[in-house]
Amino acid sequence: MATVFMRWLETRPGDYDRGIRLLTLGRLRPLKERIAQQHIREGMRVLEIGCGTGALTALMAARGAAVTAIDASPAMLAKARQKVAASGSPVTFVQMDATSVGDRFPAGSFDLIVATLFLGELGLEAQQVVLDACAPLLAPGGRLLIADEVVPSGTAARLLYTLVRWPLVLLTWLLTRTTSAPLRDLEGLLSRAGFKASQVCAALGGSLVLYQASPTDEATVARPRAVRLRHQVTLRTLLIDLWAAFFRILPPYPKVKPGLYAVGRPGPDSPVLVTGNFDLTVRRLVRAIDGQVDAWLLVADSAGINVWCAAGGGYLTAERIVAAAKAAGLDGLVSHRALVLPQLCANGVDGRRLREATGWQVHWGPVRASDIPAYLAAGRRKTDAMRWVRFPLRDRLEMVTVTLGFYGLLILLPILVFWRHLFWPATISLVSLSYSYAVVEPWLPGRDGLAKSVPMTLIALTGLLVYTAVWDPAPVPQLFGRAMGITALSFFCTAEMQGMSPLMRGEQANWGWEAVVGAAMALTYWLVPLALGWR
Amino acid sequence: MPTFWSSIAEHWHIARTLRHLAIRFRPELCAGDHFCYEVCPVGCWMPDEAKNKAVLSHAERCIACGACVLQCPHNAIELE
Numbered sequence: 001m002a003t004v005f006m007r008w009l010e011t012r013p014g015d016y017d018r019g020i021r022l023l024t025l026g027r028l029r030p031l032k033e034r035i036a037q038q039h040i041r042e043g044m045r046v047l048e049i050g051c052g053t054g055a056l057t058a059l060m061a062a063r064g065a066a067v068t069a070i071d072a073s074p075a076m077l078a079k080a081r082q083k084v085a086a087s088g089s090p091v092t093f094v095q096m097d098a099t100s101v102g103d104r105f106p107a108g109s110f111d112l113i114v115a116t117l118f119l120g121e122l123g124l125e126a127q128q129v130v131l132d133a134c135a136p137l138l139a140p141g142g143r144l145l146i147a148d149e150v151v152p153s154g155t156a157a158r159l160l161y162t163l164v165r166w167p168l169v170l171l172t173w174l175l176t177r178t179t180s181a182p183l184r185d186l187e188g189l190l191s192r193a194g195f196k197a198s199q200v201c202a203a204l205g206g207s208l209v210l211y212q213a214s215p216t217d218e219a220t221v222a223r224p225r226a227v228r229l230r231h232q233v234t235l236r237t238l239l240i241d242l243w244a245a246f247f248r249i250l251p252p253y254p255k256v257k258p259g260l261y262a263v264g265r266p267g268p269d270s271p272v273l274v275t276g277n278f279d280l281t282v283r284r285l286v287r288a289i290d291g292q293v294d295a296w297l298l299v300a301d302s303a304g305i306n307v308w309c310a311a312g313g314g315y316l317t318a319e320r321i322v323a324a325a326k327a328a329g330l331d332g333l334v335s336h337r338a339l340v341l342p343q344l345c346a347n348g349v350d351g352r353r354l355r356e357a358t359g360w361q362v363h364w365g366p367v368r369a370s371d372i373p374a375y376l377a378a379g380r381r382k383t384d385a386m387r388w389v390r391f392p393l394r395d396r397l398e399m400v401t402v403t404l405g406f407y408g409l410l411i412l413l414p415i416l417v418f419w420r421h422l423f424w425p426a427t428i429s430l431v432s433l434s435y436s437y438a439v440v441e442p443w444l445p446g447r448d449g450l451a452k453s454v455p456m457t458l459i460a461l462t463g464l465l466v467y468t469a470v471w472d473p474a475p476v477p478q479l480f481g482r483a484m485g486i487t488a489l490s491f492f493c494t495a496e497m498q499g500m501s502p503l504m505r506g507e508q509a510n511w512g513w514e515a516v517v518g519a520a521m522a523l524t525y526w527l528v529p530l531a532l533g534w535r
Numbered sequence: 536m537p538t539f540w541s542s543i544a545e546h547w548h549i550a551r552t553l554r555h556l557a558i559r560f561r562p563e564l565c566a567g568d569h570f571c572y573e574v575c576p577v578g579c580w581m582p583d584e585a586k587n588k589a590v591l592s593h594a595e596r597c598i599a600c601g602a603c604v605l606q607c608p609h610n611a612i613e614l615e
Contacts, residue, residue, distance in 0.1 A: 312600065346574035346602040364573045382573070389576040447595070502576045505553060505598045512550035 054080025246405025311348025
């Protein structure tokens with residue numbers, strides 16, 4: 001579902017180049033030239049992680065280095081191959097995920113490892129996994145060069161950065177659907193990975209930096225132990241719940257720091273449960289199992305999105321879970337080799353790839369967290385009730401509130417500004433329509449939100465007629481206007497509710513029809529009064 | 536702005552595709568691992584223990600999430 005939608009969001013290589021140029025205001029190119037001129041000597045063995053469209057690859061190859069360039073995207077690599085072929089130098093291109101770079105190349109096989117504007121594309125643990133793998137790959141005297149965007153230090157610089165960056169990010173995304181994420185605490189990441197780092201140069205007010213790092217002999221800093229999570233209600237959780245009740249579709253999503261957590265008092269035999277890092281997801285999972293099960297909780301970076309949407313949109317992937325597992329040191333933690341994944345991330349997490357990359361068994365757990373204790377007690381066996389999605393009244397009411405929060409704002413704000421006299425009628429109609437739909441949805445005929453919109457609209461129009469006849473008689477032109485409004489609102493809330501549960505195809509499937517019906521209604525609203533001479 | 540219009544066209548295409556996607560199952564490739572049954576959230580699949588094959592018993596429930604397609608080790612399932 002969302003997988004197909006997200007394809008639209010994928011960046012094409014040409015757009016990517018333009019987008020990055022715009023985002024860095026043209027300052028990345030000089031930085032790459034500087035890397036090639038000052039740090040590359042002939043015959044040097046260089047590993048470029050995340051070569052993208054190969055701009056730096058070509059520059060380094062032209063200086064006579066033996067470059068190995070890796071990238072996860074076949075489209076980017078194809079472009080990079082073209083670019084390098086034009087310069088005629090030999091480059092080894094490898095299509096692979098950066099988190100497995102440590103397994104792919106023998107130790108000590110490079111004199112220089114370079115990554116430009118790459119780390120920010122990874123989740124936090126993935127960044128750590130990649131950097132951890134770098135030190136052993138370097139030959140004695142080898143170095144690591146990282147050029148990336150960072151949030152500048154200093155209040156004034158940070159403020160200026162925020163003011164300039166946000167419009168720029170928005171503009172770039174609209175034009176090219178490219179974006180980048182600035183790194184936080186790059187020096188900390190490097191030192192935890194066993195590097196001593198120093199900043200070589202900075203551009204764009206300290207927001208684009210080049211770091212040079214060499215491995216140290218000091219033992220890496222010990223990673224913190226798993227924090228214990230408990231079900232608890234605090235002012236913070238209440239505020240987040242209140243916000244999430246209406247606006248959970250809107251970013252920034254409340255997040256939990258990815259990593260390993262403990263629920264209860266887990267030991268070496270306890271199960272390992274995997275989930276995403278949306279705050280609500282983690283808290284609800286903990287609430288469901290705390291006190292019943294002792295388990296390790298591996299929270300992977302899903303960009304703060306729930307597991308179903310994150311997996312469908314490409315944010316929760318096998319790679320992200322591999323990275324989380326490696327960063328947590330799972331192998332040494334428990335005696336078994338079984339991961340339990342939420343069933344609802346199977347639309348995007350490739351179970352086979354996860355198995356192959358970790359050597360762990362992958363088990364698809366139940367849909368609902370509340371079934372986890374029973375599932376584990378039965379020896380990881382699911383009943384059909386555990387594997388099939390239900391959409392009970394309680395969930396429907398919750399989801400309709402979320403829809404109202406976001407789409408209600410989108411519809412009602414313009415009405416408040418431009419048609420003030422319609423604000424209260426529209427608000428009362430939208431709210432009562434939405435909740436009525438939530439209650440009667442299972443009994444309405446039709447297999448999806450579009451089909452169900454027909455009976456729903458008929459019910460709403462009947463309600464309007466009764467209201468008009470009994471309480472508020474109105475002349476025909478005014479009744480026509482009311483009917484059009486009610487039809488539009490009920491069509492909208494039935495069609496949009498569809499995406500709120502994995503029970504029906506995502507609401508994206510309706511967009512085309514929503515546009516057509518919307519246009520037809522606008523036309524009717526304009527033409528009928530003209531034809532009947534009401535205006 | 537060609538990007539803008541091509542995005543709209545692509546959007547339309549995706550909306551249309553999503554509505555019409557349906558499962559195509561090739562039982563001859565199925566080896567009875569039942570990952571499809573394990574991951575389908577709407578109950579399209581049932582295991583046939585006797586023949587050790589999956590059965591597409593409720594194709595009409597499919598929401599085109601792609602989970603069975605992704606998890607099938609034998610590429611026996613496609614969405615088209």
